Amino acid sequence: MDTTLRDGAQGEGISLSVEDKLRITAKLDALGVAYVEGGWPGSNPKDVEYFERVQKLPLKHAKVTAFSSTRRPGVTVEEDANIQTLVHAGTKVATIFGKTWDLHVFQALETTLEENLAMIRDTVSYLKKQGLEVIYDAEHFFDGYKSNPPYALETVRAAASAGADWVTLCDTNGGLLPDELSEILGKVKESLDVPLGIHVHNDGDLAVANTLTAVKNGAVMVQGTINGFGERCGNANLCSVIPNLEYKMGFTCLPPGGLALLTEVSHYISELANVTHFSQQPFVGMSAFAHKGGIHVSAVSKNPVTYEHMDPALVGNKRRVLVSELAGLSNLKYKAKELNIDIQFESPESRKIIRQIKELEHMGFQYEGAEASLELLLKKAFGQHQDYFKLESFKILMEKREDDGILSEAMIKLKVGKETVHTAAEGNGPVNALDNALRKALEQFYPEIKAIHLSDYKVRVLDEKDATAATVRVLIETTDQEATWSTVGVSENIIEASWQALSDGITYALYKKYSKEKKAQS
Missing domain, CATH: 3.20.20.70 (Aldolase class I)
Structure with missing residues (x-):
């Protein structure tokens, strides 16, 4: 018996609309839950509406209970009014x-x-x-x-x-x-x-x-x-x-x-509740079957039972191998296979890229939550990368007026193929202006960019003791109609870190589209 819609909704920070509750009911029914506790019909108008509308859902497994x-x-x-409301639910x-x-x-x-x-x-x-x-x-x-x-x-x-x-x-x-x-x-x-x-x-x-x-x-x-x-x-x-x-x-x-x-x-349900999903949650979290240490990855590659208590597919999850400062050649092999990257594993390039990743992580890069940037890094290291555009320069102007907010404008100069593009755009802030200018410059060459948008932007200060001069890590999540991917940038300058993550996000979108087309043609 699932009580998410009643007891779960009493959790701090959780608020579900009637539409949310109906969608969750349908999802729990698809899962096969026997009873779904829909709410307390005598407590609020939202639950009264829910019980009226839930009658129309074609449920196969779940009995809804008031x-x-x-x-x-x-x-x-x-x-007793509560009892009568219950009866009439x-x-x-x-x-x-x-x-x-x-x-x-x-x-x-x-x-x-x-x-x-x-x-x-x-x-x-x-x-x-x-x-x-x-x-x-x-x-x-x-x-x-x-x-x-x-x-x-x-x-x-x-x-x-x-x-x-x-x-x-x-x-x-x-x-x-x-x-x-x-x-x-x-x-x-x-x-x-x-x-x-x-x-x-x-x-x-x-x-x-x-x-x-x-x-x-x-x-x-x-x-x-x-x-x-x-x-x-x-x-x-x-x-x-x-x-x-x-x-x-x-x-x-x-x-x-x-x-x-x-x-x-x-x-x-986490998405509908607007609650960040707990990565370390057993069975269903992103990290539940994630492996980072080189010794672990080496063993899991031979037999997953060595470091997994069950097959993740049984609960609809999947195994993940992380490439980080703790990575060894086993991590790289597993990741290359997963990303379909052709690598000669005993080559000097393999050892070189592992050293490079460790150096980058020492600088503050973190690829566990930015696998799109990692894939581009591996493609570049093994000569399988394509430059869809090259930055020549960008400049950002910010103007603060006494009675207004801050106006941000970005000017960008790119090379696409043999053609140079020079354009400018405004934004709510410097990063937004830079994002708008980058898109404006590229959309004439790659119209598909219009379908993608930035869905999350996170900044983390890595060296708090350095105050405003601290190195920062920027994580950007980009999405289109099919998927979501994350990219990373690190710098003492927040604009530079943002540019690294922004440009990787656009590059990955183009790589994804054109590699899919190339595969379809072949």
């Missing part, structure tokens, strides 16, 4: 949460223990009479059990006796240890005969471990979020839970072929 609390103290279910499944911890009953609800039990029974019974499948989330169950074991068990018995289809045990504060979970879950199994679920938060960095432990001890529904999004430190990360359950523990979670979509879904 979320709410039990009825309020002293109010009947028929009079149009879903076939309802998820409700109730209080387990006596501390919450007394201090949060400000009611009696008996009234809390009645609230649970009344709500579950009412929803069952409406024809709904009911998932009961026992909020703060484990903290409640530690505080008052008999009462905590009484709350989940109340839900089960009222007809709940599922009882989910929640570690809402996220402070549980796996051995505690095993012991308590064993006590619950002795008291209930309904299917059990598990819902844990990650405040102790144990959400995945606790979830797997719960399944090992009899839980059959796992609740979590994609990428572990959620309040405070997040929820159990389904991108780690699912492959561990399927690949390591032998359980079936998704329909056939679903596991191979996991990396795509993880990155897709």
